[in-house]
Amino acid sequence: MNANQSPSFDNHEHVATIDDAASGLRAIIAVHNTKLGPAVGGCRMFPYANEEQALEDVLRLSRGMTYKSALAGLPMGGGKAVIIGDPATQKSPALFHKMGEFIESLNGMYVTAEDSGTCVDDLRQIATETKHVLGVNDAQEFGGDPSPLTAYGIFCGIQSAVRYQLKRDSLNGTTVAVQGAGSVGRYLIKLLREAGAECLACDINPQNVARAEELGATIVGVNDIISADVDVFAPCAMGAILNDDSIPQLKATIVAGGANNQLAKGYHAQMLRDQGVLYAPDFVINAGGIIEIYRQYKDLPMEQCRSKIEGIGDTLTSIFEQSDSDNMTTADVAEKIAERRFKPNAKVNNAA
Ligand code: NAD
Secondary structure, three states, X not given: XXXXXXXXXXXXXEEEEEEEXXXXXXXXXXXXXXXXXXXXXXXXXXXXXXXXXXXXXXHHHHHHHHHHHHHOOOOOEEEEEEEEOOOOOOOOHHHHHHHHHHHHOOOOOEEEEEOOOOOXXXXXXXXXXXXXXXXXXXXXXHHHOOHHHXXXXXXXXXXXXXXXXXXXXXXXXXXXXXXXXXHHHHHHHHHHHHOOOEEEEEOOOHHHHHHHHHOOOEEOOOOOOOOOOOOEEEEOOOOOOEOOOOHHXXXXXXXXXXXXXXXXXXOHHHHHHHOOOEEOOHHHHXXXXXXXXXXXXXXXXXXXXXXXXXXXXXXXXXXXXHHHHHOOOHHHHHHHHHHHHHOOOOOOOOOO
């Protein structure tokens, strides 16, 4: 496995791997860019079919974190870790202790947090071996889990997209299809319902379907969510959901949701634009969690965090405006803004 041969390599600063028979840990840490600060990004656990698949995922996610933090105006770089394994059956204290040692060996270049497949208890095990862990403070609201604040940022982003595209100042009566009612999707449904929006939701996990229903969402089949006749499609499950097959099926004129890497390929941003769909770039709209992680990192007041998250709405509005005035996709506009902040010749202002 050679990371720099990968199509997703994109000038990563560092990629480290471990295969430790004693603990069963097989993992990769990818550090994309540290121009603005240490590379911060979650630790995902997933039963990847092979190392190549895990490498592609970690490289794409780590690059995404650089763009996300830069666009959110945070003095942090981008990185990510993946553990190859089934979170339902392959977790053990030994595995997470070894992961902690692995993170520690990078001397603070990479700082970890929770992600799909890992939880606060797992991070606590990691934290016995390294201090480069965020989201393990019991005093934190939600025990350090950033998902509720990720959902809050998406909610603010949906408000801004609805105002821009549909000329509505309120979400009352707006219809939103939420794909995936996990940690983020669930909180999003709650906020949308409180604001008077109608929610459709789906999930492959029956427990999460039941929870979405309790929150007042109307449940639809997993194969019907993309073509649902709604104003907003909010992907909150997996990546690459916007692709050659799904985009022509969309009836929504807004795509605004929390999943990372929603576009299967770069050209799908143009496909959405050609179809008249306003796309809120994922790494802009789902930055609430990393803003909260930064707050924990610097022990900042929650007020400051919330107002920064609310700023996601304004950032998106200016991206939408520039996309129309320059006839560019929203994804291209957002990437260019981020690159001006973290590329080698960028002027760094770390006063976040
Ligand atoms: P999660 O694992 O808690 O929830 C994902 C949900 O999607 C699960 O309930 C799962 O059953 C469901 N799902 C999976 N495949 C599905 C399918 N084909 N159709 C319908 N539902 C399906 O994860 P999460 O923390 O809620 O994150 C959701 C997405 O948001 C992920 O892409 C994640 O990378 C991204 N994200 C999360 C955060 C955060 O703070 N948790 C921050 C930024 C981005």
